[in-house]
Amino acid sequence: DAGVIQSPRHEVTEMGQEVTLRCKPISGHNSLFWYRQTMMRGLELLIYFNNNVPIDDSGMPEDRFSAKMPNASFSTLKIQPSEPRDSAVYFCASGGQVTSGNTIYFGEGSWLTVV
Amino acid sequence: AQKVTQAQTEISVVEKEDVTLDCVYETRDTTYYLFWYKQPPSGELVFLIRRNSFDEQNEISGRYSWNFQKSTSSFNFTITASQVVDSAVYFCAEGVYNQGGKLIFGQGTELSVKP
Numbered sequence: 001d002a003g004v005i006q007s008p009r010h011e012v013t014e015m016g017q018e019v020t021l022r023c024k025p026i027s028g029h030n031s032l033f034w035y036r037q038t039m040m041r042g043l044e045l046l047i048y049f050n051n052n053v054p055i056d057d058s059g060m061p062e063d064r065f066s067a068k069m070p071n072a073s074f075s076t077l078k079i080q081p082s083e084p085r086d087s088a089v090y091f092c093a094s095g096g097q098v099t100s101g102n103t104i105y106f107g108e109g110s111w112l113t114v115v
Numbered sequence: 116a117q118k119v120t121q122a123q124t125e126i127s128v129v130e131k132e133d134v135t136l137d138c139v140y141e142t143r144d145t146t147y148y149l150f151w152y153k154q155p156p157s158g159e160l161v162f163l164i165r166r167n168s169f170d171e172q173n174e175i176s177g178r179y180s181w182n183f184q185k186s187t188s189s190f191n192f193t194i195t196a197s198q199v200v201d202s203a204v205y206f207c208a209e210g211v212y213n214q215g216g217k218l219i220f221g222q223g224t225e226l227s228v229k230p
Contacts, residue, residue, distance in 0.1 A: 033217060043206065043220040056217065091160060093218075104150070104210065104218055106160035 002026070004107035006092050012113045018080040021110045024073055025094030033093040033104065034067055034077050043091075049075065082114045117142050119209050121221035128197055129229050136192040136224045138207030144168075148210035149183065149190045150218065155203040165210075166190060197228045 005024040013019055025032050033048040047057040049069045057067070064083070069075040079086055089111050095104035118141040128134045140149065151163040164174060166183050174181050178195045194201055204225045208218040 042222050043208075045217055045219075048217050089158065093160075103162060103165045105162055106152070108159045111158070 004092055004094050004105055006090075006107035006110050008110055009108065010111045010113075012115060013082055015083055015114055016081045017114075018078065019082045019086075019112060019114075021077040021090050021092075021112070023075045023077070023092030023107060025075070025092070026105060027073070029094035029096050029105075030072070031095040031104070032069060032075050033095070034075070035091040035093060035106075037089040037091060037109070038087075046077070046090075079112075082112075084114045087113050117144075117147075117209050117211055117219045119207050119219055119221035121205075121207055121224050123224045124222070125225045125227070127227045127229065130199055131196050132228075133193060133195050134197050134226065134228075136194075136205050136207075136226065138190045138192065138221060140188050140190065140207070140209045142188075142209060142211070144211055150208040150210060151181065151190075151192050152206045152208065153203045154206065154223070160206070163192075163205075194226075197226075199228050199230055202226060202228045 004026055007022045030051050034046040035043050036046055037043045044059055046059045047067045048055055052069045052072055065079055067077045077090060089109045091106050091109045093104045093106040120139045122137055126134060147168045149166045153161045153163055164181055171183050171185055180193045182191045204223045206223045207221045210218050
């Protein structure tokens with residue numbers, strides 16, 4: 001079975017450019033999460049969706065960050081304009097029904113460097 | 116609020132030694148889930164185990180075992196006869212039932228197994 005698929009795996013971009021990270025969750029999962037990992041802050045939740053609806057975006061750092069989930073099989077995380085402090089690994093994860101004690105599986109991450 | 120504490124930042128052992136990684140969680144919820152993930156040097160987050168708050172049975176999977184104790188809010192992870200391939204950062208996380216199952220992560224424990 002395919003896991004969570006993220007693209008790009010690596011991206012280097014210049015400050016001020018727009019960055020779009022993409023995620024395809026595991027088929028049948030109805031929860032999708034975007035996490036960011038940095039040395040300073042560890043793994044922090046940015047936003048999560050349930051049934052394609054954003055439920056909690058309190059972790060989104062600022063207005064430069066936006067996330068969408070237009071359908072059950074695709075989500076994007078956009079940073080516009082990007083800044084060097086956005087350099088991090090961005091993980092997408094998906095999970096099944098909460099009521100069944102869903103297990104959350106992660107993609108391989110998108111390694112972003114903003115120079 | 117939920118919080119996960121992994122007090123051990125780094126652990127170094129010699130191959131074949133047993134090692135226990137500690138995890139202490141805080142929560143006011145009666146239903147929650149606890150997870151362990153492994154992050155090898157390649158960077159992906161690999162799911163190891165999920166435990167439900169209402170199931171305090173300990174679990175063993177090969178060289179891995181987990182000790183869940185609600186009385187002390189701990190969910191410790193033991194690797195028996197460690198191997199070099201166990202070298203990784205290990206994260207403990209708590210999932211909250213009524214918040215879509217989003218995960219709150221500890222800061223991680225970096226395990227180094229030397230030959």
